Amino acid sequence: MSVGPDTVCVVDELVERVDAHDRVLGVVSRSETVRNGWLHRVGVVVCRDGQGRFLVHRRAEHLSRFPGHYELGVGGAAAVGESYAQAAARELTEELGVRASVRLRFTFLNRAGFSPHWLGVCDAVLAESIVSDPGEVAWHGWLTESEVRRTLRQWTFTSDSREVFDRYCSR
Template sequence: MDELVEHVDDQDRVLGVVVSRRQAIQEGWLHRVAVTVCRDQRGRILVHRRAGQLSRFPGLFEVVVGGAVGVGESYERAAARELTEELGIRVQPRPLFRFVNRIGLSPHWLGVHEAVVPDPDTVAADPEEVAWHGWLTEPELRSALLEWPFTPDSHEVFRRYLTFRVVHS
């Protein structure tokens, strides 16, 4: 069964139409996605490789963990749910910013969050979602972004994340 999402407008207002995520992607309809940049207490960033059997971007690396915002769900709730489902961790992600992401399969509103994972060893990634994960320093991640095959939006999200941190520090 495909996830159900809400069709939203260019101001991120719900239009009252519930569709499958597959249909939203096929039709190019705006919908909501929540993602989280995970850091440990040493400042390293979690990077993971998507499982090979996933329908969207199998085997590619990602800088964020996340997924579709369900019907009636907030970005924050969706981000927390995805962290639990994909990494087995329960932390409250902090909302940072949103933007219309036009990179990838279809346009969507992307709510970007940040979470500090107190103990990186407690990450229990779901093998159906995550084939590999590791913690990289920012310089290591910058190199990896040039060398490894990342999802189309990873570069843009990481760039905006770094800019957000500079502006809000």
């Protein structure tokens, strides 16, 4: 096959397939884990500002997963050898253009969404302004805890946002 300047190559991410106890079983492609319903790791970060408000954002309309849905956490699949916090910090930089100290708060087996996965929920306090990637984030805003509770009932959020918020607030 000839590869020219107009050729688009799609490279599938490699992730660690894990078991029900979050122990690594091997390295596989992310698409394979989703297709087969295998467990893997995803790191998300719940962002707060200096006033304690929560960052909520709306996903871009063209995204394959939950287009146009609101979301509480910023995150994505953990790459091979990457911790939950490292994955969350990387995604924070990629999606919101922000670097921050990210701390793992808790993990849980998340069966909501496209495929089951271990979800590592982290948090960070953001002191700098956000320059979101319009290819990922269509809108973002800072909401108080009561505003988040109200919008979780009124807006269309990703399937895990309510559980992430409830577990986060209960800790």
